[in-house]
Amino acid sequence: MNELLYGFAFVAALIVALVMTPLVKRFAIWVGAVDAPNHRKVHTRIMPRLGGLAIYLAFIAAFMMIIPALDSYHANAAWGLLIGGSIIVLVGALDDRFELSPKLKLLGQIAAAVVVVVVFDLKVEFVKIPFGESTTLGEWISIPLTIIWIVGVTNAINLIDGLDGLAAGVSAIATTTTLIMAIMMGNVTVIVLCAILLGSILGFLVYNFHPAKIFMGDSGALFLGFALATLSILGFKQTTLVSFVVPLLILGVPLSDTFFAIIRRILNRTPISVADKSHLHHCLLQAGFSHRSTVLIIYGIASLFGVCAIVLSQVALWVALVAIPLLLLALHIGAEAIGIFSQTRKPMINWFKKLRTHSRMMK
Template sequence: MNVLLYVLGFAAAFAVSLILTPFVKRFAVWVGAVDAPNHRKVHTRIMPRLGGVAIYLAFAASFLMMIPALDGYKANAAWAVLLGGFIIVVVGALDDKMELSPKVKLLGQLAAALIVVFGFDLKVDFVNIPFASSQNLGEWLSIPLTIFWIVGVTNAINLIDGLDGLAAGVSAIATATTLVMAVMMGNVTVIVLCALLLGSILGFLLFNFHPAKIFMGDSGSLFLGFSLATLSILGFKQATLVSFVVPLLVLGVPLSDTFFAIIRRILNRTPISVADKSHLHHCLLQLGFSHRSTVLLIYGIAIFFGLSAIVLSQLALWISLIALPILILALHIGAEAIGIFSKTRKPILNLLRKAGIKTSQFIGTRLMK
């Protein structure tokens, strides 16, 4: 398979998404699948949802168009994304229209994950442990781990869908990063699927970037999360270096935001399922950044995570093991600085400030002498 075919697939997905999105927008308004403003949301007017339907249809249509030319790819992997994604999109679209309960949405996500695992036998088979050989995982561990990963990433993308173009742009960056990694590893299946998904997202993003004309809704955020989770299993289950960390970095923005949200709600003694206005994008808006600047800044963070994943995958193991703790510490400091954990609890920043004062006093005393 040559590069031209990948480019044509990307272009086809982009074009179909670009054409379908305006029709989906009208359909969303017609069926009443709209998003009304409230105290948690930043938009001030009713917006059509169901953008995820356009993304999915563009992805599926471009894949079906490419089937005759595809060679050397795993068909079961593609159908896992399509069929599991169909369930996710249907559940998400129903939620966009009538707001399903969290339990019903979770059941839909579990059904899609089970299709991937049992219907197409796609799961995390082993884990690479530093300075040791790969450890095979028995089904008793690999199956629940895979289901947990798919459901977790699916919901992580959903949590960051709070500003125009945010979830779509971050998902596009994660997809592009996965595409680059797949090219480096020669994984034809992931290259094809990433090229199609990326084109579908970018075609929709033209209508979704601030000021948005349509929202992706749960149909979009859940489908993108599901797709990225499945593609990461396909792309990194056989990575030779830090195979567990690389997909975490690729999805660094949504996963870290989800992790911080869980910690924040534990610290505040509130239920984990209760929504709040302290996510990354909320904190940046509260610091005075504009809507567009906030989205672009988070794009930059996502690109940094993506580049870190690519670089770490190529570094010697001992260098990666040194770089990872530094990266995690920097992430934690940044989270404390913007108040994503708490507006008052900032232990590491307080420690650094105290250390800085002592250092300044020491330097001043030495200069006086």
């Protein structure tokens, strides 16, 4: 019975997204929600955005179809995502049309997060130190911690939305990984919501993959980030070492790109809020990869993060304690190699080169 529900939710969202995206494209052009090319963007012609509205409408439509099949607890969690997501989509849609100030967008994101955390009580509840006892988190810690997580992930997805199909594809991979994890844990709420979200994304991606016919805009990027952050809370409410790392790995591409952007701007002594062209996709393009190849490479990296998340969730704690630092080291070296921090400043790679030279001299 549940399998039929999951399949129906996915197919319903997929079909609605396929039907709604062309209509939303016409609507975006009609209201003037278009994206003009500039020195930071890779597209060369005016493109309609507001595509996130199609993802959102598909999500709502499929949700309304399956809501009778959910019990009161499941419905409460789902409504939290839906109402908070509605606030996010409204903020994003207004930005797609009128280009809101960063402060106003942040205020809207915080308001949506507060709805999920305070009104619907979806938050990280307790933490478990490795090899130690579980400790219940007070609300003065759990509430701001969860709000920061939701706002951070929401913006991380928005930051990687720089190429055709990039944010949508990475979000689809993250949603698939979360779906697999939810199936392994038997979390019906997360399974249903992931199935709906995945169908909505894939239906839109048909029109958004290179060469894109429509951009998702902030309405889509913010909604996807918000949805993924909320789903990760529903799936991993206990903050153990592994359950804390798993959602970080699931969202590894957008979160690491955001972290590297902050470090890069600190090193270059530029304001954190000032945009640049040194994100992961920019670096791969500068390395000579085509638009489509760059997107597919990042899909591969996101998939690798997803596999690591699934594997780490199943291994012994000591294996995770060994694997996590190695993953972080590999991530840092890879970032240095493609010039995310700087084209000239590569301390870790230079250190390994000196170490190799020294070892050769010792021989």
